Structures are given as C-alpha cells and as structure tokens.
Amino acid sequence: AGVRGALVGGVDASSNVGISHALGIDPKGTHAHSMVQAFGALGAGEIGAFRAYAEIYPDDCLLLVDTVNTLESGIPNAITVFEELRAKGHRPVGIRLDSGDLAHLALQAALAMNWAGFTDTTIVLSNQLDEMVIWQILSQIRTEAPKLGLEPTDVVNRLVFGVGTALITSQGAPALDGVYKLTAVKDGTEWKPAIKISETPGKTINPGTKNIWRLYDKREKATCDVLAMEDERLDQAAEIHLHHPVDFQIQRTLHREDLSRIERLNIDLPQSGPASPLADTLDTMRSRREHDLACLDDGVKRLVNPHLYHISLTRSLWDLKQKLVRERCKGAGK
Amino acid sequence: AGVRGALVGGVDASSNVGISHALGIDPKGTHAHSMVQAFGALGAGEIGAFRAYAEIYPDDCLLLVDTVNTLESGIPNAITVFEELRAKGHRPVGIRLDSGDLAHLALQAALAMNWAGFTDTTIVLSNQLDEMVIWQILSQIRTEAPKLGLEPTDVVNRLVFGVGTALITSQGAPALDGVYKLTAVKDGTEWKPAIKISETPGKTINPGTKNIWRLYDKREKATCDVLAMEDERLDQAAEIHLHHPVDFQIQRTLHREDLSRIERLNIDLPQSGPASPLADTLDTMRSRREHDLACLDDGVKRLVNPHLYHISLTRSLWDLKQKLVRERCKGAGK
Known part of the structure; x- marks a missing residue:
C-alpha cells in the first residue's frame, strides 16, 4: 500500500522488485x-x-x-x-x-x-x-x-x-489517532443527531448526517471545505454562512458570485465494478491527485510556515451543535 | 504482533477482542x-x-x-x-x-x-x-x-x-532504520571478513563472523554486551579487553573474578519444533522478559536521563576492524 500510495503521490518508480512486479511497473535501483x-x-x-x-x-x-x-x-x-x-x-x-x-x-x-x-x-x-x-x-x-x-x-x-x-513510514506522524464516532441514530425511519461533549472543544463531534463540500474561488483555487447538513444544497445557495468548527468568533459569508465552483466531495461508493473509484488505474489516480494539488493555493503547500486550509461548518450545522450541547449540559446530573 | 509483544512486555490484557481470542486470553474493556x-x-x-x-x-x-x-x-x-x-x-x-x-x-x-x-x-x-x-x-x-x-x-x-x-504504534521511533550488511564472504571453506567504510564511524561495519556475549557483575546485573570473533571463548578467558565500537580512547579490561556469569546471547535456532524458542508460550516469554529486565541496573531503566548500556568489541575484533579499514583506505583510488 505504501509503494502504491507513493506512485499515486508522484514518485517515478520503486526499488522494491516484488511490489513493482505486482503493480506492473519496472523497478529501479543499483x-x-x-x-x-x-x-x-x-x-x-x-x-x-x-x-x-x-x-x-x-x-x-x-x-x-x-x-x-x-x-x-x-x-x-x-x-x-x-x-x-x-x-x-x-x-x-x-x-x-x-x-x-x-x-x-x-x-x-x-x-x-x-x-x-x-x-x-x-x-x-x-x-x-x-x-x-x-x-x-x-x-x-x-x-x-x-x-x-x-x-x-x-x-x-x-x-x-x-x-x-x-x-x-509515517516518520513525521507515527500514529493517526482517528476514532469512529456516533453522529446520528436511526429511530424508525428518522435519523436523530447524536452528540458527545469533550473538554477539548475540537473533539466535540459535529452531529447529524452530513455532506462535505469544496468551494473554489474565482481563480479556480479551493478556498475551503465545508461540513453541511445532509439537506443543505450549497451548490444552489446564493450565499453561504461559514463558522469555524470551535471558535464562535470566526465566521464569514461567501457569495455565490465570488465562487467559480462548488463540489460535493463525498460520493456514494459502489462496492465494486468498473464504476468504482477503487477500480481506477494508477495513472487515473495520479492524474486526479495532480489536478487536486493544482487546485490548492501555493500558500498552503509551503514546506515551512504554510497557510492553514480551512474546514468550516455551515450555520445550520453550527446551530444544531450549539443546541445539542446546551440540552446535554442542562440534562447532566439528572 | 503488537498485542502479543505488549503481553510479553507486561500488560495484563488487551481490549482487542479478535486478537485476544486468537491468543486464548480474555479481552478487557468498557x-x-x-x-x-x-x-x-x-x-x-x-x-x-x-x-x-x-x-x-x-x-x-x-x-x-x-x-x-x-x-x-x-x-x-x-x-x-x-x-x-x-x-x-x-x-x-x-x-x-x-x-x-x-x-x-x-x-x-x-x-x-x-x-x-x-x-x-x-x-x-x-x-x-x-x-x-x-x-x-x-x-x-x-x-x-x-x-x-x-x-x-x-x-x-x-x-x-x-x-x-x-x-x-512506534510513536517515539516511527522507523527502525536497520540494514542487512555483508560482514564476511565464504571463499571455498574459509570465511573472509568484509568491510564497508562509512563517513559516520558508527556505520562502519564490524567485520567477520561473530558471537555476542553478555557479562554479569558480582551483583548478577548485566554490565555490558560484547561482540567477539567467533573463535573467542569469553567464558573461558581470565580477562577481557573491551573497546568502544568507534571511540579508540574508550577501553577497559574486565577480570574474570569480577564477573559472576558470562552468557552467550546468540543461539542456534532450529527452524521449528518444541525445542525452538519461537514455540515458547506467552507465559514462558513473559517470565524470560521479567528475568532479563531484573538483570538490568535500575540506572539504565530510568525514564529520564538513563545510563547508557554499553555494547563493546573485544580487542581481536577491534584490531581486525582497524586492519581492514587501513587496507581498504590504502587501496582506494587504485
């Protein structure tokens, strides 16, 4: 998986003979x-x-x-x-x-x-x-x-x-400390949003069933990714109110006319078959990676002191999160 | 392998249900x-x-x-x-x-x-x-x-x-940068020592076919490990001249009467069968680990600022290394 990822990421060849053979490429080495x-x-x-x-x-x-x-x-x-x-x-x-x-x-x-x-x-x-x-x-x-x-x-x-x-190896970040969290429960036919409160604000989950969108500015550069409720259609909104995931003071509003493109990032993944991105060739994945990277501003790609790329919440999601936190805190101790 | 290592190393149980089942122990968790x-x-x-x-x-x-x-x-x-x-x-x-x-x-x-x-x-x-x-x-x-x-x-x-x-995970040392190096070549029936010189002295290999020994002081604590030529019998020597692997100034001589025990660490490993340490039970491995740890001085086990445990070369090995380096440098450029 490491060699395959490196090839998608842009290396020309691997010195690993066995894996190169399995992937159908020529190994290189001395x-x-x-x-x-x-x-x-x-x-x-x-x-x-x-x-x-x-x-x-x-x-x-x-x-x-x-x-x-x-x-x-x-x-x-x-x-x-x-x-x-x-x-x-x-x-x-x-x-x-x-x-x-x-x-x-x-x-x-x-x-x-x-x-x-x-x-x-x-x-x-x-x-x-x-x-x-x-x-x-x-x-x-x-x-x-x-x-x-x-x-x-x-x-x-x-x-x-x-x-x-x-x-x-993952030398700079040896452990990816990801956790699956419950964000909604299906009660009959209805999804009910679930919350977990953490003393570390960034760990308090974003509740409900959601989509994630990428917004492109007039230069065709990605300006931010946005978590939205499942029923929000950001690509049809005249303006989008964005909130920082935890800092209530950081908000901004983007107008449709300042954006060149709005892309929904999550896709429904068929389990197999030629339509699945999992079946793409190395070349296709490499082209997609090159295109995605080209859409990032140079500032966020700097090796030292880069700009932070923003992941924001829509106002609807932010408001739901506030509401659930308030209800849960009120209920504590009962 | 990680869970098995942790159990040998001293944890009481794992929360991983599948691996605990495979190892025949009860998982623990909430x-x-x-x-x-x-x-x-x-x-x-x-x-x-x-x-x-x-x-x-x-x-x-x-x-x-x-x-x-x-x-x-x-x-x-x-x-x-x-x-x-x-x-x-x-x-x-x-x-x-x-x-x-x-x-x-x-x-x-x-x-x-x-x-x-x-x-x-x-x-x-x-x-x-x-x-x-x-x-x-x-x-x-x-x-x-x-x-x-x-x-x-x-x-x-x-x-x-x-x-x-x-x-x-290996959070503190995400990559174990080990390399197999050639230390000897069999020429007919005779092993000829091989050398590789590095600009980093610690990377210049220790040539020849070797054994590794552990020396215990009178308190039954391990005082150092020693790399020796294959024909040296440290357990029969009256005194042992030790050299630091790279710093020529650091040498010391240990006398047999100051040592309680001399143990050869490398063992000939049968590929399988009950005699192989690879077939040991978790309990046996855990006991061996406890015993080995008890033989280390508290000073080398400190979490902060520990003593360094020494790995030394015998004088024979040190002399062979010097000789091969000198010959190879003389031959350079020809």
Whole structure:
C-alpha cells in the first residue's frame, strides 16, 4: 500500500522488485554495497565489482560509488568502467551517492563526469532523504554550482532522489489517532443527531448526517471545505454562512458570485465494478491527485510556515451543535 | 504482533477482542461512548445506557463516565447504577475515565465511590497514555490524595491504565532504520571478513563472523554486551579487553573474578519444533522478559536521563576492524 500510495503521490518508480512486479511497473535501483564488499573481501576490489556489474547490465549500468571512498575510489572507478562501456558502444546510466555531503559530492561527480565527456549521466542521491533534506540539497547546489563553473540547472536536471524510510513510514506522524464516532441514530425511519461533549472543544463531534463540500474561488483555487447538513444544497445557495468548527468568533459569508465552483466531495461508493473509484488505474489516480494539488493555493503547500486550509461548518450545522450541547449540559446530573 | 509483544512486555490484557481470542486470553474493556450517545439521542440519557449495560453484565459492570460530564453526570449516574446492582447482590467492577485531568478526576471518583461504600471498585484511566503521562499521574495522586484525606497507595492500587496508541504504534521511533550488511564472504571453506567504510564511524561495519556475549557483575546485573570473533571463548578467558565500537580512547579490561556469569546471547535456532524458542508460550516469554529486565541496573531503566548500556568489541575484533579499514583506505583510488 505504501509503494502504491507513493506512485499515486508522484514518485517515478520503486526499488522494491516484488511490489513493482505486482503493480506492473519496472523497478529501479543499483547493486548493493555488499557486492562491492564481497569483491573487496575476495581481492578483486571495487573496480572488479563495477566491471562485473557492467558486463551483465551494459545498457543499465548505474554504479553505487560510496562503499570505499566516493571521491578517491568510487567516482574514478566508475568513470573507468563507463569509458570501457563507451568504447564498446554502450551508454552508461550513471552513479548513486548514498552517504556524505550529497550536494557537494554531486557537484564533484558532475565535474569529474563532464571532464570525461559524460555530461548527461544521472546522479542518484539517497540516504535518509526527506522533503527538507532535498530542499537543502537543491539550495546548496544552486549556491555552489556557479563557483565551480557549473550551471545549477544542468546539475539539478541530472539528479534523481531515492527516498526510502521517510516515504514508506509515517516518520513525521507515527500514529493517526482517528476514532469512529456516533453522529446520528436511526429511530424508525428518522435519523436523530447524536452528540458527545469533550473538554477539548475540537473533539466535540459535529452531529447529524452530513455532506462535505469544496468551494473554489474565482481563480479556480479551493478556498475551503465545508461540513453541511445532509439537506443543505450549497451548490444552489446564493450565499453561504461559514463558522469555524470551535471558535464562535470566526465566521464569514461567501457569495455565490465570488465562487467559480462548488463540489460535493463525498460520493456514494459502489462496492465494486468498473464504476468504482477503487477500480481506477494508477495513472487515473495520479492524474486526479495532480489536478487536486493544482487546485490548492501555493500558500498552503509551503514546506515551512504554510497557510492553514480551512474546514468550516455551515450555520445550520453550527446551530444544531450549539443546541445539542446546551440540552446535554442542562440534562447532566439528572 | 503488537498485542502479543505488549503481553510479553507486561500488560495484563488487551481490549482487542479478535486478537485476544486468537491468543486464548480474555479481552478487557468498557462499552463505547457511542452507546451513551445513542441512548442520549433516543431520549433515555446516560443513566439509561448504564442501566442497560448493567442488566447484561451485572457481574462485569465497568462504566465509561465521560461522555457527558464526568463529575456532574457520569460518576453520580454510575454510583446510582452500582447501588442498584449491589441491592441485587452483584459486585460492580468500576468506572473508566477517558478525558480531562485524570489524576484529579480519579481522586474525585475515589472520594465519591468511597462515600457510597464502594471502596475497592476499579478506576480505569485511558486517553493518550504513555510512560511519562502515567508517571505524572502517579506523582500528582501522591501529592494531592493526602489533601483530600485519601491514602495515596489505596488510590494507586485501584488504578488500571489503558494504553493504546503509544503502545501499539512506534510513536517515539516511527522507523527502525536497520540494514542487512555483508560482514564476511565464504571463499571455498574459509570465511573472509568484509568491510564497508562509512563517513559516520558508527556505520562502519564490524567485520567477520561473530558471537555476542553478555557479562554479569558480582551483583548478577548485566554490565555490558560484547561482540567477539567467533573463535573467542569469553567464558573461558581470565580477562577481557573491551573497546568502544568507534571511540579508540574508550577501553577497559574486565577480570574474570569480577564477573559472576558470562552468557552467550546468540543461539542456534532450529527452524521449528518444541525445542525452538519461537514455540515458547506467552507465559514462558513473559517470565524470560521479567528475568532479563531484573538483570538490568535500575540506572539504565530510568525514564529520564538513563545510563547508557554499553555494547563493546573485544580487542581481536577491534584490531581486525582497524586492519581492514587501513587496507581498504590504502587501496582506494587504485
């Protein structure tokens, strides 16, 4: 599920052979450090490992250069093997850096490979990457490349980022503390709204059977999502009164003429069959994800200090919530 | 696997019905908030929900008292139902607090239940508990109980802690970043040690085929674990020279007469059958865990600012590591 989610989210490929096979895509990767170690332990050295790999994969030759010493051994040995491949009419793919100061090493690798005439070989970076580390690496390359006579964009365009742990685990939020809550009870044919009051206002539930809507402003950007009672048709309202879910002071009114589009987000899900979004292909899901992301303002997508995207309640829902809380508090102790 | 691990680690029971059934133990828990909400939405109130539950579980009656208002509604209603149960000859189990200032509410609950003659009913605490929150709750109860005329130990002995998210997820360490590394290669019949050098000294591997030993001091407390070459018999050595895995300055020598016991930790694991530790019962594993923990010094078990437990290398292993690093660095660039 993690690999599938990453592919929908925008990665190009996975190094997991089994899952890639199951999903019908080509896995991507390099040989392991242990291959270089094994050749080293048996006396053939790093260059022996690189040659053996190049012999088997002459047209897919991506070499991991940090087993011994990246600058003094890995990159020179890789270039030697690349020259041997080129002499036989093959086109080497590139190198992978998996430790150390990745931006610095990528620039040194680009310099060395350019000098040997390999001006478009790929430079794969890996080692505990996440979005912040990648941001830092790109920033460092943009600063340092010109000092070495390199065009930053040329270097950046050669980079491939191999992200592992931070993508396939929930490192920043290890537990999703979601709870199913009762919001309504069917009494005969009628749904009766239910409430649970919490000392933490954000945990007091939003009662009743509801829909959720997304409102788009005139720029076609999503401006907020709105929880509404099931019988409210926000797409037919001339104006929409919004309430913050817990802070009674925060309210605003949106007018239909300021909105480009109103979309109901919850859909009735058939259990199976081609009509179900669960049956969509990876490509379809990826396109939908790209479109949804494009509808978000850049401000809410910033890595640091982003704007908060608002989830609001309609006035009807807010009023029902107040009413139920008041009734329940009145009834307490009886 | 999480529930099984928690049971080995020392919890008394799980609220997960399916897994408890699979492991052959009784699950423990209360009714849900939604039961009280449903009775509320249909007009029967919290007391109606409590009575319905007590009717079905008269001898296992544990009531969740924080759906409406713990002090003004939940605890008084629970005591009413407990009195009704007592009148019919049943013994109520207790209450569960799932929100708010748990230590304060537990003390108030103990006062109210004592006053009604329920002096040994259980008080279950839950809501995002972890070891630090539990420590804080116990500390607060020890401070505040005497001011209310309660004996702290009496209150603490009534408590049950329901720990969920923090126990069943890896909240403090969401990713275990382990890597299989090649440490030796079999060349014919001989194992040749392999090395991988990292810019981070702690990541440079410990080469060769090895054993791991645990040394116990005269108090029968584990003093350190030691990685040794496979042919070293630490249990027969008169003295053992230990090296820090990466810091060359940290060394010490232990004499056999200062040690009570030397245990080889790695065992040859049969794939299956009754001799395999994988076939041990939960009780056996739990006893082993209790014994292992008892062998650790209190200092390394502190929640805050603990002593570090040492993992050392023998001098033979340290020397081999130095030798291989030196050879590999000499060979770099060739």
